[in-house]
Amino acid sequence: MTESIPDPAENHTLPDGRVISGLNAETTKIVWHEVSESIYLTDLQHLRAGDTVIDIGAHLGLSSLFVSDRVPGVRVIACEPARATYACLARNFADHLPGGIAVNKAVADRPGTAEFTFYPADETMATLQEDEGDDQRNIEAVLTNLGVDAAEQAAYWENFRAEVERYTVPVTTVAELIAEHGVETVDLLKIDVERSELAVLAGVGDENWPRIRNIAVEVHDVDDGLARAVDLLKDKGFQVEYQQQEVFKGGSVYIVLARRD
Template structure:
């Protein structure tokens, strides 16, 4: 029987790098062109992302954890051109795009093929070639399904679109990746002041925070992180940041209403 959604029965996992042109004419390397366009539209228009870059001071570092192909790094670098951008992405194909995009479009920024967590070592990444931004060290099929269905509901997707998205999302492969900690990054790369720490690691946000030594926190001025609110995690993250002297504001993209994904922007008083 022919495939009703114009997809082969076996979807390939090794996809070629594509090109994506942003509205301003810049051309990016991308894992998936459609994904890149969607993500750029989301983050470039999101008030928390723009507010996170306000007032960044010359010489302060912007650390982008879970950088994907570098969209947030490019946004922050454009809004705060005198900042020092360090971007971390463990998925090999996404890292290839990140490295190329930063080299061409944000000279002076540095890409690292690493994940950040609670301890240094290696871990197994679930890499999703058709939705590379959803690649994760922390599998949770129930949370993935909840967020995927909420997203499809909120964009009013028809049944054909839903089936295509579900099929492509569920294509994955396991990749061994290097993991380091933020404390190690700050020591190894002589980072004295972090103007902005951005974290988008698909349920690994608490582990990234656990990898920050107490002595590092006074040197971090602002944190922007995506939190999957599972078992009260959002409250725990906000409470931890508040205890460290940050004032946290929580928001949610409209496409994730009904799902677990929230944005937290935490700034020092």
């Protein structure tokens, strides 16, 4: 829910016929495919109407829409700091998930402001934590696994780096979101924030960990990030598993799932 919704950049049609606001037709198509095949969204039998989902790094809101399709009546709070992407998220919620709450903020370990990096060529890689080496590694891994030749990979990388926008964004924490929205239980905490995932987890707050039932977090295994995330979640009482999807083989990206009994 927002006071004003900027005009979306483009309209794209999903396979189910819904018209979605997005920034790039190919990116929207890829993200919807990833959401539909996601290892943490295809098994939602433990969610039910009235449960709360907090979507950190919500992008266009496709994960939120998918969850609400599968489990009608869930409450969704979705955070997206990128200005252009948030405009699309807000429009998509207004059109397809009017009860959803769209928040134009980044999420980290403490509230305030931070410099944000946005890539118009691929808005899904926008981040609070720039790491050109990790970005290049993951782009090369994905394109190689998709069968893209070296020349096309080089062209994609140059295009990706050609336009970069940096600006200051407001930052909140999971603890603040829980308090501001009166959340009693977080039934699914989904995190996809391009190397800021440990900061997001650090901002949960000791008193809030018992409120969280399920976590699905994309982790970049940089500086032992995977081991640190797994150890943290186990210490908080979760059963934890992780895997790397085929498209990311050779890259740093893993999906970590954490559940309570």
